[in-house]
Amino acid sequence: MNSNNNYRDIVQETVTKKYKKRLFVNKLVTIFTVVCVVAAIVPLCSILLEVVKNGISAISFEFLTQPQGSIGSGSGGIAPAIQGTIIVVGLASLIAAPIGVLTGIYLSEFAKEGTFPYLVRFFNDVLTGLPSIVIGIVGYVVIVLALGSFSVLAGALSLSIIMMPIVVRVTEETLKIVPHSLREAGYSLGLSKAKITLFIVLPAAKHGILTGIVIAISRIAGETAPLIMTILGTSLFFTGITGPVDALPLRIWRLASQPYESAHAFGWGSALILILMILALSLGLRYFVQKRSPFKGMA
């Protein structure tokens, strides 16, 4: 009786010991994951804090409306860069958004299987993964070399190649979740496929697609590398579609590599403007979508 009890105690003890160790490891891993989450959030907070702190003192009316003063003087502003970013990104979006949406329609509505759609999907993914500097080479070789000068056009072409695959992907995914019954309703009324797609399916997916386009625009608005090879950057305002122009990311880079405190302050100011522009775009979209969404869950 007694020895039996002893034996049970020993088993109990080893089991508890092992179990305690497993619980301990579990706790350790949990703590590790929390530490990692915190480690990822710290940089975000620091970036936002520094950009706002250092940027806000640089911003003034002159900063937003004037071209750059002489180097190192700390006078003037970044107006040409703001203007250039809007022009180049706008032009790129005008190229990439319609083509991207139509390609997405093709992949989701017209050809789900087969070799050609497979290839389109595959190479679309390939484009998404290419470094932006490689895509800058396209703008340089195809347009800058042909025209003989750095130009808005070359920048817009490069940015549109970065933007397009994102729009294609989002459009395809969004159209896929539009309920099939909507299309069938169209067919039962004898509508053509073109009409069904354009006037029934597309409006139903409008907000999802718009969100995708805005994500893509904010992505290209922050691109720097391809612009080095295409629009060059100048301290002057827009002169024409075949001439060079400035852009915010490019200006930030140039300012950061100058040895002057005043240039760095301008760099932070430009960074703040860039973030605010991107933020305004997505907040504007959110407002638009929430106000009018027929299906709130979809967008």
Add this chain to the structure above:
Amino acid sequence: MVRNKRHDKLFTGLVVGTAAYTLLMVGLVAFSVTKGSVDIFMEEGIQFITGSDWNAVEGRESFGAYPYIIGTLLSSAIALAIGVPISLAIAVFISEIAPPRIGTPLSFITELLAAVPSIIYGLWALFVFRFWVRDIIEKPLYDAFHAYLPFFAKTPFGLDIFTAGIVLAIMIIPIISSICREVMRVVPDSQREAAYSLGATRWETVRMAVFPYVKSGLVGASMLGLGRAIGETILVTMIIGNVIGPSAIPTSFFSQGQTLASLVANEFNEASSDLHLSALIALGAILFILTMGVNIVARLLVKKKMKVSSGAKAQ
């Protein structure tokens, strides 16, 4: 009816045409990098890959990409070594540990990190973060190990391959962790329940029931991050130190270095001759092949696990 048919034909033609545009653009990229780099490969041949001179002075021109290939691989390797475990931990925390009340805002925050343009990471790294890296991480490592470990041997300066690797890691963490999260979502709950019912702790469930089920997807996610790190340009340009020639071959983590992409960004506007320009575009060509290979393998691995992959997040 006839009009309907005509509309359909027109519209089908239009969408097929735009789909073909995607293929055209890929063709255009391949054409551009080939056309731009053909001069230098004619001139240098395979020497361009294996050589380490970088001299743009007229009459003594000699270009070799070897140091920058090494610099690219080393900085990306550091980024992965730091970034992958942290990304995995974040994904596990959000999808397996945290209640949705905490998990949802957290995944929103990591997505926000992914939306910060790399130029802003660069600005922050150059003026703020590199001093943290130098004082908090590099100095202690240097003091502890420089006597007997050669890769910690150089006096840390803050603008070096190690810093570039860490900032790249910060940049790719949101990308990797959001794909890992998506991938882990496809693990059926019955897998987890089976493990729990055997008395497994949460960590044991993740380790034995979740990870093995989506292993290839997790590897793919990391490789997508790798593709991003290899091709990142402006951020690296700002903090890697930018040396050229044989001295760009790193001897220590704290060496100043140069990557393929950063050299292109640095010298493109100051290229002194057509051959110099061609050499820079050829660096882009190497980058093109490298990232395309990494990305294709990665996509295949992720796709295998997810029939519906979400494009916006998987960029």
